[in-house]
Amino acid sequence: MLTQEQLVERLRHWEVRVTPQRLAIAEAVLNSTDHPTVQQIHERVRDHFPSMTLATIYSTLGVLQRSGLIQELPFQKMSRYESNMDPHVNLVCMNCEEVIDTDTGQDMVVRLKNRISRQSNFQVAWQRVDFYGWCPRCTAEKREHQQTG
Amino acid sequence: MLTQEQLVERLRHWEVRVTPQRLAIAEAVLNSTDHPTVQQIHERVRDHFPSMTLATIYSTLGVLQRSGLIQELPFQKMSRYESNMDPHVNLVCMNCEEVIDTDTGQDMVVRLKNRISRQSNFQVAWQRVDFYGWCPRCTAEKREHQQTG
DNA sequence: TTTACTGCAAAGGGTTTGCATGAGG
DNA sequence: CCTCATGCAAACCCTTTGCAGTAAA
Secondary structure (H helix, E strand, C coil): CCCHHHHHHHHHHCCCCCCHHHHHHHHHHHCCCCCCEHHHHHHHHHCCCCCCCHHHHHHHHHHHHHCCCCEEEECCCCEEEECCCCCCEEEEECCCCCEEEECCCHHHHHHHHHHHHHHCCCEEEEEEEEEEEECHHHHHHHHHHHHHC | CCCHHHHHHHHHHCCCCCCHHHHHHHHHHHCCCCCCEHHHHHHHHHCCCCCCCHHHHHHHHHHHHHCCCCEEEECCCCEEEECCCCCCEEEEECCCCCEEEECCCHHHHHHHHHHHHHHCCCEEEEEEEEEEEECHHHHHHHHHHHHHC
16 A cells, blocks of 8 residues: 555656646555556546546556556456565456455465476566465355255 | 366356357467467467457457466566466566466565565455566566677 | 357457656766 | 648447357256
């Protein structure tokens, strides 16, 4: 979670212009933990910028990614955007399609990254660790359907 | 690496028809370690089936995924297909776009999966562990350019 | 013989691009 | 004042869908 001042500083450092639209988009992603899609970001900034189009959002997300503030996570149908740049595990529900960060195993991801960097002759920039399955709520619903149906 | 007989058995088990096209597509993916794209699979089967279209390949890849034989890996521009269903680490070169499996850290991925399954209240089906960066060859080329330029 | 797969064509939809206008530094 | 961002529209291209002919079981 960055303050607006820190955000402005980071953007200026990359010689990009700081516009109200960019700040709104950046905050919509950085102050979220739910890995929003472009559509969801659009919904979140639409109240303040009714005329903003998806092209502007795509452009800004590109700037933020090149600045190292966010990371694009391609999924089958569309991309989501990750604001937690620390090594960690994402839990992806194959039923409700929610994507949440978890603290569980964070230390192991860090150690795994160190090991890959040291032993694999591969220069690591970042990592994506996704576990796919069913979240607690959808697991419960699945059980109910199995019992009744 | 599955034999053709094992492959036929696996497909019959899911009550799908075993056609020459499906066998060719399945072998093109399963007997590879380079995570081919749909286009690459097309190139690999085109000699034997000149009239085969991408629609058939997409359809067959869907069948193979639902049969648990392969896994789709969405990337920014397009999907690649993974035939190594064991927990492991993929190394993705951001320069040449090669995607290779590595044995390094395989044990840690297994332990990470066990930990997530036990401690996170999340029912895990499979996982995707990607490390993005630069492969040895592209790292060397980058160094050369920095020295000369 | 029945069912479902193949191949072709067209549609779908997330993402990118080009350009005129407008705003940041 | 110059450069670059925004907004609009169109293009792009991977992927999906519909359908007629055909092959698997």
